[in-house]
Amino acid sequence: MCHNGNMLFQLILLANVVFFGYASVNGCHPRLLKDCYCGLVYQHTDNSPHFVVNCTNTGFHNTSMLEMLPEETEWLIFTGNHIPVLDSNIFGEDAILNKLSVIDMTNNGIREIKGKAFHKVTNVKRLILNHNDISISENDKENFHHPRVFSNFYNIEELHLTNAFADNTGDQVTQDLHDIFVNSNLTQLYKLHLEQNEIKSFKDSSIFCDLPKLHDLHLGSNVIQSINFNIDCIKMIRYIDLEQNNITKFTQKDLDSFDRATKRNTAGLRLNINGNPFKCDSAVKNLYGWLVQTKVNVDDKFGLECHHARYGKKYIMNLKNFADAKNARMSKAITVLLVVLTIVFISLVAGFIYLRKTSVKNKLSPIFNSITRKVHYTHIESQDV
Numbered sequence: 319m320c321h322n323g324n325m326l327f328q329l330i331l332l333a334n335v336v337f338f339g340y341a342s343v344n345g346c347h348p349r350l351l352k353d354c355y356c357g358l359v360y361q362h363t364d365n366s367p368h369f370v371v372n373c374t375n376t377g378f379h380n381t382s383m384l385e386m387l388p389e390e391t392e393w394l395i396f397t398g399n400h401i402p403v404l405d406s407n408i409f410g411e412d413a414i415l416n417k418l419s420v421i422d423m424t425n426n427g428i429r430e431i432k433g434k435a436f437h438k439v440t441n442v443k444r445l446i447l448n449h450n451d452i453s454i455s456e457n458d459k460e461n462f463h464h465p466r467v468f469s470n471f472y473n474i475e476e477l478h479l480t481n482a483f484a485d486n487t488g489d490q491v492t493q494d495l496h497d498i499f500v501n502s503n504l505t506q507l508y509k510l511h512l513e514q515n516e517i518k519s520f521k522d523s524s525i526f527c528d529l530p531k532l533h534d535l536h537l538g539s540n541v542i543q544s545i546n547f548n549i550d551c552i553k554m555i556r557y558i559d560l561e562q563n564n565i566t567k568f569t570q571k572d573l574d575s576f577d578r579a580t581k582r583n584t585a586g587l588r589l590n591i592n593g594n595p596f597k598c599d600s601a602v603k604n605l606y607g608w609l610v611q612t613k614v615n616v617d618d619k620f621g622l623e624c625h626h627a628r629y630g631k632k633y634i635m636n637l638k639n640f641a642d643a644k645n646a647r648m649s650k651a652i653t654v655l656l657v658v659l660t661i662v663f664i665s666l667v668a669g670f671i672y673l674r675k676t677s678v679k680n681k682l683s684p685i686f687n688s689i690t691r692k693v694h695y696t697h698i699e700s701q702d703v
């Protein structure tokens with residue numbers, strides 16, 4: 319009995335190795351994809367299995383194997399390779415990839431994306447190009463500057479461009495991104511990640527106006543100094559991440575546009591402004607009062623910090639504590655002022671009375687006299703009775 323059980327167990331083990339062992343080691347039929355993994359992978363993001371082709375750290379220097387992508391591919395994970403140039407038609411002329419919904423090309427040292435690099439990507443919903451060195455050159459129209467680089471992604475919902483661009487291209491990135499947004503017809507784009515791209519400002523304030531469905535805008539870890547982009551035109555905006563930037567203050571206009579955004583949307587607006595070097599004094603003047611009463615959902619609003627210089631030293635303070643202390647000092651000052659004013663007033667009145675003592679006495683003496691007399695008479699009358 320025990321022996322039979324053991325045999326059965328070993329058989330199952332063997333079947334596993336034969337069946338799934340091969341599948342998990344490779345599972346990719348095309349020879350060029352032999353270093354990748356191909357097969358169903360259960361995804362926690364939507365609780366269902368997807369056919370994944372996963373070429374992570376496979377040491378590829380070109381994308382020729384992507385022309386062999388199986389038709390059933392739903393997710394393409396192609397990360398940690400070394401692909402300086404994404405050539406035109408990376409999936410080949412004859413590709414049929416109707417099921418492809420996710421392309422992840424993180425960390426491939428991509429410097430250049432040729433026009434039409436991506437095609438047959440009608441159903442892709444998520445494109446990830448994080449941690450690359452994509453450069454923008456005004457002279458080279460075949461470069462990322464090519465304004466229709468994302469134009470075949472008709473149904474794209476998420477674009478991840480965290481640390482995607484070459485260093486020191488922050489300014490140009492924002493300039494060119496607007497061209498790209500205008501020309502690429504990204505009508506379904508819901509989520510846009512642009513963190514860690516050294517973005518200082520936006521030359522064109524309408525940069526995000528051509529993304530009619532944009533809900534989540536991630537601009538964290540840049541060096542943005544002020545909100546010089548139009549928020550009113552992003553009709554569906556629901557979350558703006560401005561964490562870890564270089565914002566020293568918000569204008570009343572900025573705060574009003576956040577308020578308008580929260581009114582537009584049933585879910586309201588969520589805002590992350592942590593880790594910015596707000597100036598304490600100006601933050602107390604407008605930001606703090608706004609934070610206290612706004613309907614905008616500001617992350618950790620009473621944990622916000624501000625920068626204060628005193629006696630040539632710089633301090634980082636909690637904004638709420640700073641504002642409360644300032645208010646306390648203010649009401650103390652007002653109390654002291656009131657007390658001083660009251661004392662001054664009383665002294666003035668006393669001084670006035672003292673100075674006019676004689677004249678007052680003179681004016682009052684006839685009344686005193688009459689009263690005394692009256693009392694006298696009354697006294698006599700009562701004695702009469």
Ligand SMILES: *[C@@H]1O[C@H](CO)[C@@H](O)[C@H](O)[C@H]1NC(C)=O
Nearest residue numbers: 355359370372373374393395
């Ligand atoms: C792809 O493979 C890498 C390395 O084996 C693994 O860490 C990663 O989770 C895989 N990704 C997916 C989506 O299966």
Ligand SMILES: *[C@@H]1O[C@H](CO)[C@@H](O)[C@H](O)[C@H]1NC(C)=O
Nearest residue numbers: 376377378379380381382383
């Ligand atoms: C692409 O890379 C593979 C190895 O990954 C190599 O065998 C092939 O020759 C390369 N193709 C081109 C066009 O460079």
Ligand SMILES: *[C@@H]1O[C@H](CO)[C@@H](O)[C@H](O)[C@H]1NC(C)=O
Nearest residue numbers: 472473501502503504505506
């Ligand atoms: C933009 O995309 C929508 C569908 O998302 C489509 O109806 C429209 O024709 C496209 N416009 C252009 C100029 O490609």
Ligand SMILES: *[C@@H]1O[C@H](CO)[C@@H](O)[C@H](O)[C@H]1NC(C)=O
Nearest residue numbers: 518541542543563564565566
């Ligand atoms: C942040 O802004 C200040 C001016 O407010 C500027 O002097 C500084 O260089 C900026 N920092 C970065 C990293 O751009």
